[in-house]
Amino acid sequence: MRLDGEIFEKIKSGQKTIEIRLLDEKRKVLKKDDIINFGKRPTLFERLKVKVIDLKKYKSFEEVYDDFSLKDLGYTQDLNKEKFLEKMYKHYNKEEVKEYGVLAIKVVVI
Numbered sequence: 001m002r003l004d005g006e007i008f009e010k011i012k013s014g015q016k017t018i019e020i021r022l023l024d025e026k027r028k029v030l031k032k033d034d035i036i037n038f039g040k041r042p043t044l045f046e047r048l049k050v051k052v053i054d055l056k057k058y059k060s061f062e063e064v065y066d067d068f069s070l071k072d073l074g075y076t077q078d079l080n081k082e083k084f085l086e087k088m089y090k091h092y093n094k095e096e097v098k099e100y101g102v103l104a105i106k107v108v109v110i
Contacts, residue, residue: 001038007074008040012048012109016074020064022092023057023101030055030105054106060097061088064104
């Protein structure tokens with residue numbers, strides 16, 4: 001999977017332990033104890049290996065926001081729900097989220 005530089009660094013440092021993705025066909029096959037190789041955008045030369053320690057399925061980003069601390073999601077406490085949702089919907093459109101749902105992937109760097 002690919003990650004923007006800032007998110008890559010937050011996972012690498014342990015500041016972010018939950019990665020949120022659309023629950024599309026690629027993510028439906030993920031299971032606990034799987035290994036994910038993240039590539040840092042734009043070049044993808046820098047790689048990061050993580051282990052999946054938990055998976056949770058949601059119908060919306062709103063549910064994810066309500067279920068996790070902002071710290072686990074890689075954000076500071078000053079990010080309100082509206083701004084969080086705005087960030088999420090920059091990457092995913094509402095129709096996709098409604099069709100597929102959302103997957104919260106709890107990871108640990110290995």
